[in-house]
Amino acid sequence: MRAVQITAWASIATAEEREAFNPRRDLPNRKHLKLMTPSVRLGVAAIGKALAARQGWEDVPAERRGLFVGTTPGTGEGGDLAPALEAAVGADGAVDLERFGREGEALVPPLWLVRGLSNNILGFASAYWDLRGVNGNRTEGRVSGLGALVDGYWAVAEGRADLVIAGGADALAEAEAILGHPAGDGAAFVVLEPGAGPLRVQRAGVRLRAEGCATLAEPDLGAADGPVRLVRQLASGARSLRVEVCDPMGLTGFIELAGPDAARA
Amino acid sequence: MKRVAVAAVGVVSSLGVGAEANLAGIREGRQGAVTLDWLAPAGLGCSTVAQVPSEVVDLPGYPDDRKVALLAAAIEEALAGYPPDGPPERRGIFLGTGLSSVTPREIEEDVSPHVRGERVDRALAMGDLSRDRVAPWRHLPERATAWGAARIGARGPVGTTFSACAAGAEAIAAGARAVARGEADWVIAGGYDAMIHPLGMASFDVLGVLSHQGCRPFDRRRDGFLLGEGAAVLVLVPEDRCPHPLAWILGAGSSLDASGITAPHPEGVGAESAMRRALRDAGLRPEQVDWVHAHGTATQVGDAVEAGAISRVFGAGVPVSSLKGAFGHTLAAAGAVESAATVLALRAGLIPGTAMCEEPDDFGINVLRATTASAPKIALSNSFGFGGQNTSVIFAAGE
Numbered sequence: 139m140r141a142v143q144i145t146a147w148a149s150i151a152t153a154e155e156r157e158a159f160n161p162r163r164d165l166p167n168r169k170h171l172k173l174m175t176p177s178v179r180l181g182v183a184a185i186g187k188a189l190a191a192r193q194g195w196e197d198v199p200a201e202r203r204g205l206f207v208g209t210t211p212g213t214g215e216g217g218d219l220a221p222a223l224e225a226a227v228g229a230d231g232a233v234d235l236e237r238f239g240r241e242g243e244a245l246v247p248p249l250w251l252v253r254g255l256s257n258n259i260l261g262f263a264s265a266y267w268d269l270r271g272v273n274g275n276r277t278e279g280r281v282s283g284l285g286a287l288v289d290g291y292w293a294v295a296e297g298r299a300d301l302v303i304a305g306g307a308d309a310l311a312e313a314e315a316i317l318g319h320p321a322g323d324g325a326a327f328v329v330l331e332p333g334a335g336p337l338r339v340q341r342a343g344v345r346l347r348a349e350g351c352a353t354l355a356e357p358d359l360g361a362a363d364g365p366v367r368l369v370r371q372l373a374s375g376a377r378s379l380r381v382e383v384c385d386p387m388g389l390t391g392f393i394e395l396a397g398p399d400a401a402r403a
Numbered sequence: 404m405k406r407v408a409v410a411a412v413g414v415v416s417s418l419g420v421g422a423e424a425n426l427a428g429i430r431e432g433r434q435g436a437v438t439l440d441w442l443a444p445a446g447l448g449c450s451t452v453a454q455v456p457s458e459v460v461d462l463p464g465y466p467d468d469r470k471v472a473l474l475a476a477a478i479e480e481a482l483a484g485y486p487p488d489g490p491p492e493r494r495g496i497f498l499g500t501g502l503s504s505v506t507p508r509e510i511e512e513d514v515s516p517h518v519r520g521e522r523v524d525r526a527l528a529m530g531d532l533s534r535d536r537v538a539p540w541r542h543l544p545e546r547a548t549a550w551g552a553a554r555i556g557a558r559g560p561v562g563t564t565f566s567a568c569a570a571g572a573e574a575i576a577a578g579a580r581a582v583a584r585g586e587a588d589w590v591i592a593g594g595y596d597a598m599i600h601p602l603g604m605a606s607f608d609v610l611g612v613l614s615h616q617g618c619r620p621f622d623r624r625r626d627g628f629l630l631g632e633g634a635a636v637l638v639l640v641p642e643d644r645c646p647h648p649l650a651w652i653l654g655a656g657s658s659l660d661a662s663g664i665t666a667p668h669p670e671g672v673g674a675e676s677a678m679r680r681a682l683r684d685a686g687l688r689p690e691q692v693d694w695v696h697a698h699g700t701a702t703q704v705g706d707a708v709e710a711g712a713i714s715r716v717f718g719a720g721v722p723v724s725s726l727k728g729a730f731g732h733t734l735a736a737a738g739a740v741e742s743a744a745t746v747l748a749l750r751a752g753l754i755p756g757t758a759m760c761e762e763p764d765d766f767g768i769n770v771l772r773a774t775t776a777s778a779p780k781i782a783l784s785n786s787f788g789f790g791g792q793n794t795s796v797i798f799a800a801g802e
Contacts, residue, residue: 173664201676205659211502211544211565222605239601243608251606252665252789254502256565261664261790270661270676273792274573277500278545278563285562292580298680344561346552387549389561 141334142294144395148187149369150180151324151362159183166266173253174262176323177361181207181259181307182266184325188303189267192329195301204271204299205264206290208282208306208361209256218253221245259307271299277361280383281344282306283326284364284391288342290330291393302330305369308360320357326365328372336377340396347390364391404655404684405583408648409798410640411484413477413593414743416633416730417453421480426747429755432774434728436617436629439599451617452599453631453731462550470500471547473634473736474595478551485638485645487555487589494557495587497578498636499570499594500544501735502606551591559587565735567788568698569657570594572738572796575637576655579796582639589644593636594739604630612702618732620699620725621706621770622760628700631731635743650746651799653687653781656680660791667705667787671712674698674785677793678716681783685797689717692797693779694754696745698787699725700732709785710766717768722779724771728758738786742796745784749800752778 150159162168164183171179185205189195195203222242228234247253255261257275264270272293276285283306290304305327314321330339359366364383371379378397384390414421417435418428428435438451455473465471487494548563560581566573571594578592598606607613607630614627639652658680660673667674682689695713699706713723726744733740748755756773763770780800787793 200661201658209565211500219602236601239605243601243605246605246609248609249665251502251610255567255664255789256502257567257788257790257792258664260566260659260792264659264661264791265663268661270659270673272657272680273566273659274577274657275564275566275790275792276562277565278548278561279543281545282563289562289577292584296580296584298684346549346558346561385545387543387545389545389549 139295140297140332142291142330142339143333143335144328144337144339144372145331146188146192146329147369147372148184148191149324149326149366150184151326151359151366156323170262173249174258175253176309177209177307178258178262180309180323180325182262184305184307184327185263185303188327188329198301200268200270202271202300203269204273204290204293204302205260205269206274206286206302206304207259208276208286209259210282210308210361211256211277218247218250278389279385279387280358280360280363281385281389281391282361284383284393285344287365287393288344288391291339291342294330294332300332303327304330305365306361308362310358310360317358322357322359324359324362324366326362326369328365328368338396340394342393344389344391347384347388368393404580406642407579407582407652408640408642408645409637409650409652409746410645410648411481411638412649412743412746413480414635414740415455415473415476416733416740417455417631418729420455420457420476422747425744426751428729429744429748430753430774432756432758434617434758435730451629453629454599455632470595470597473597473632474547477593477634477636478554478591481591481636481638482555489588491556491558493559493588494555495560495578495581495590496548496551496555496557497562497574497590497592498548498551499564499566499574499735499739501565501567501570501596502598555591566792567790568734568737569786569788569792569794570735570738571740572742572784572786572794573657575739575742576657576794576796578639579652579655582641588641590639591636592639593634594736595634596733596735597632598734599630599632614701617759618701618728619759620701620727620757621710621763621766623762623764625701625703625706627702628727629731631733633730633733633736633740635736635739637742637746648801650749650801653797653799654681654685655794655796656684657794660793662791664790667708668791669708671708673791673793674709674712674787675715677795678712678783678785681795681797687781687797692717692721692781692783694782695721695723696741696782696784697723697725698785699727701727707766710768714767719767720769722754722771723768724755724757726755728760738794742784745782745798749779749782749798752776754779
């Protein structure tokens with residue numbers, strides 16, 4: 139088992155970072171924008187920033203570069219289906235699913251399904267930066283991003299990758315009314331590599347808590363919650379830290395960094 | 404990877420409910436396809452699907468969520484086969500699922516009423532949904548994982564993956580690694596999915612991947628797959644807890660095509676990588692594999708790309724078959740349902756044939772059409788997904 143350390147990080151989560159984010163400028167191929175939902179744009183851009191912060195990442199063979207992403211399922215645009223659904227409304231005003239098939243199918247955009255896949259961050263980012271290694275896409279609510287960090291940690295620790303980009307992205311600002319509490323958009327990714335430097339990962343995991351979830355973080359950044367909190371702490375200079383995120387379903391994700399003293403020991 | 408015991412299986416598919424029914428269907432080379440009366444008048448291009456043949460009863464608290472009902476049935480069978488033991492902190496659960504998390508009921512109740520002209524009135528939708536706090540939680544995959552964890556009394560490692568059609572296999576690989584590294588002693592791992600409803604059918608039909616004549620993997624006349632549905636889970640435990648298991652997991656490998664989101668890499672480099680990594684993880688040479696259980700979706704491009712990758716890794720001799728002619732494409736559940744089928748076939752000493760393949764295309768691989776009782780010892784199962792995610796898992800017959 140190899141020691142694992144964080145060697146770079148990036149986020150698009152603060153008000154300043156989101157204001158500075160320009161998808162047409164910051165993403166490698168603007169033609170793909172129409173296929174990307176807001177969370178995919180944020181996630182792919184944050185991965186690019188994290189790689190840019192790790193100079194020389196290209197020296198690691200593509201086959202040994204892994205990517206683990208935490209996202210929310212169903213990130214497609216409901217509006218894509220609006221014409222088809224409109225056509226499915228019967229005389230009584232109710233939606234008739236058979237009518238949807240009969241009248242609406244021709245109005246479904248061919249790439250609706252593809253645009254809504256929650257692993258699209260992996261698909262785009264792997265193609266842009268030639269990431270061909272081990273990978274995973276976690277979808278477990280607010281714990282998703284930390285779940286991706288957990289998988290990335292093990293991939294490096296077990297020698298299945300030499301460089302892993304791991305983190306999460308979500309876009310919940312529009313869902314505040316559903317959630318009933320403050321929510322926002324964000325993405326954060328870290329680079330994990332073998333080594334026992336000052337940012338050594340000590341422990342990481344996702345568990346179901348017996349006692350449920352006591353408090354929820356606000357604003358709710360969904361799948362990005364854990365990675366954003368981690369990156370904020372790293373950016374503030376913290377080296378011995380624990381980030382824990384709890385999901386309303388009772389799932390809890392955590393990651394602990396040992397700090398420089400533990401690394402020397 | 405240290406080998407991991409498959410102690411029990413739970414599986415629900417178009418071949419039936421339970422391992423026994425599924426193994427019988429595999430033996431017979433049966434195709435689990437039905438034409439649905441209610442789909443035919445819907446005017447969709449395809450009304451033949453691979454649907455679970457018995458009534459599916461909703462899990463309490465999950466109204467109209469067919470996929471969770473299928474998952475629950477699979478978990479109950481697995482629990483009966485090898486009940487959980489040991490402390491809760493040493494039990495884990497890893498599940499893969501897919502887009503079907505948006506149920507027809509949600510479309511009908513949560514989205515459709517808010518369509519105004521050719522757009523969704525988001526403000527109206529948000530306002531309505533905020534008064535129905537059930538709706539936002541109904542489709543969350545982690546909710547099913549939390550239910551499963553509670554059902555098996557797990558407080559150990561948990562994972563929920565969405566990797567398109569590789570999700571079930573990815574979850575099984577993650578569960579096996581958790582056992583192999585000593586993080587858990589009893590793990591449920593698998594996948595579940597169900598998209599046989601007009602929205603699901605339309606989504607795939609407009610992509611041009613649904614067959615209008617039956618799913619014929621590797622056949623010259625292949626024209627896509629039938630939409631299937633199902634769920635399967637494996638109980639995974641360390642070797643010392645189950646010295647005589649149904650089968651072993653020897654290794655797994657994953658890769659990214661790194662070529663885009665809508666089509667596989669044209670030369671199948673990702674598929675090839677996943678298979679080679681699984682072999683390396685298992686400490687095996689290609690010639691030690693007796694059967695390649697292909698992803699085999701019966702699409703023109705997909706089968707050609709996979710066949711090329713298999714040929715480069717294994718040569719022309721190893722028997723290759725796909726069970727999508729039997730199960731249809733169970734989407735996010737495919738890797739799990741097909742892993743369960745691999746375990747059952749190895750246990751029974753069979754290499755399943757490729758149902759519906761009558762005239763294999765000229766791919767330079769050994770496509771097996773009929774089931775043979777050749778007592779295979781080692782099998783590799785492939786699962787590939789949109790987004791370019793590929794996973795291969797290697798199983799060995801139990802002793």
